[in-house]
Amino acid sequence: GEDVEQSLFxxxxxxxxxxxxxxYTDSSSTYLYWYKQEPGAGLQLLTYIFSxxxxxxxxxxxxxxxxxDKHLSLRIADTQTGDSAIYFCAETxxxxxxxxxxxxxxxTKLSVIP
Amino acid sequence: ETGVTQTPRHLVMGMTNKKSLKxxxxxxxxxxxxxxxxxxxxxxxxxxxxxxxxxxNNSVPSRFSPECPNSSHLFLHLHTLQPEDSALYLCASSRxxxxxxxxxxxxxxxTVT
Numbered sequence: 001g002e003d004v005e006q007s008l009f010x011x012x013x014x015x016x017x018x019x020x021x022x023x024y025t026d027s028s029s030t031y032l033y034w035y036k037q038e039p040g041a042g043l044q045l046l047t048y049i050f051s052x053x054x055x056x057x058x059x060x061x062x063x064x065x066x067x068x069d070k071h072l073s074l075r076i077a078d079t080q081t082g083d084s085a086i087y088f089c090a091e092t093x094x095x096x097x098x099x100x101x102x103x104x105x106x107x108t109k110l111s112v113i114p
Numbered sequence: 115e116t117g118v119t120q121t122p123r124h125l126v127m128g129m130t131n132k133k134s135l136k137x138x139x140x141x142x143x144x145x146x147x148x149x150x151x152x153x154x155x156x157x158x159x160x161x162x163x164x165x166x167x168x169x170x171n172n173s174v175p176s177r178f179s180p181e182c183p184n185s186s187h188l189f190l191h192l193h194t195l196q197p198e199d200s201a202l203y204l205c206a207s208s209r210x211x212x213x214x215x216x217x218x219x220x221x222x223x224x225t226v227t
Contacts, residue, residue, distance in 0.1 A: 003156065031214050042118070042204050042218030043157075088157070092214045099169060099211035104157040 004105035006089050011111045018076040020108045022089030027070060029091040033102065034063065034074045037086045046087070047074070076110075084112045117141065118219035120205050126225045127195065135190040135222045137205030145211050146188040148180060151202040151221070163188060164211050195226045 005023045012018045024032060030051050035043040049056045049063045049072070056063045062075040076083055086107040092100045118139045127133050139146065148160040162170035163182040177199075179191040188205055202223050206216040 008154075033214050035218075040220070042120075042220045043206075043216075045215060045217070048214065090214060095170065097169075099162075099164070100214065101159060101162070101170070102214045102216060106154065106156050 004089055004103055006105040006108045009109050012079050013113050016079055018079045018110055020074045020087050022072040022105055024070050024091040026093055031092050032072050033090040035088040079112050081112045081114055118207055118217050120219035120222050124223045128227055132193040135203055137188040137219055139186055139207040143207040143209050144185050145208045147206040148190055149204040151204055197226050200224055200226045
């Protein structure tokens with residue numbers, strides 16, 4: 001497909017782990033990003049991974065990258081109610097003249113049940 | 115004030131009105147962006163500016179007119195909009211055009227009646 005794809009909804013219980021999955025389109029994307037959007041706010045950069053890495057861990061967040069399958073995932077350990085938000089996967093695509101653009105998925109709405 | 119700010123936060127306008135959205139970044143970045151966020155659709159890139167020069171216009175209708183007087187300020191002038199233009203308009207900035215670390219403002223929620 002030509003779009004960055006994510007499932008639209010995920011519901012987990014507080015304290016469990018959340019795993020948000022994404023498939024992207026361009027195998028030459030150098031960086032892949034996860035952004036978080038809380039209600040009434042703009043997007044906040046959460047974490048990113050360089051394409052030559054398989055995994056990146058940052059406190060409760062773990063990013064896994066499978067370049068062969070163009071699959072990216074974000075795992076949130078010990079999910080809290082404050083993690084309820086929309087999570088966007090984004091890839092960088094070359095747009096010419098040394099410039100890159102972000103292409104976003106539609107976002108996964110994470111709901112955390114107390 | 116820090117980060118990326120946008121005003122107004124909410125705007126209701128009729129189809130014959132003219133209004134402007136304002137974005138200001140305090141991060142010393144050189145690139146600025148306008149995005150449109152509609153329900154159930156991916157974020158749509160509208161315009162890109164680098165060092166005040168427009169580098170991208172992603173087939174945006176002429177009823178949207180951007181203006182970038184300097185690297186810190188970006189405007190989106192609106193006129194004769196349609197109801198389907200109702201959306202959240204997000205401004206973002208980045209150090210340059212080579213990376214994806216973009217910093218977003220809180221957005222302007224636009225309703226066209």
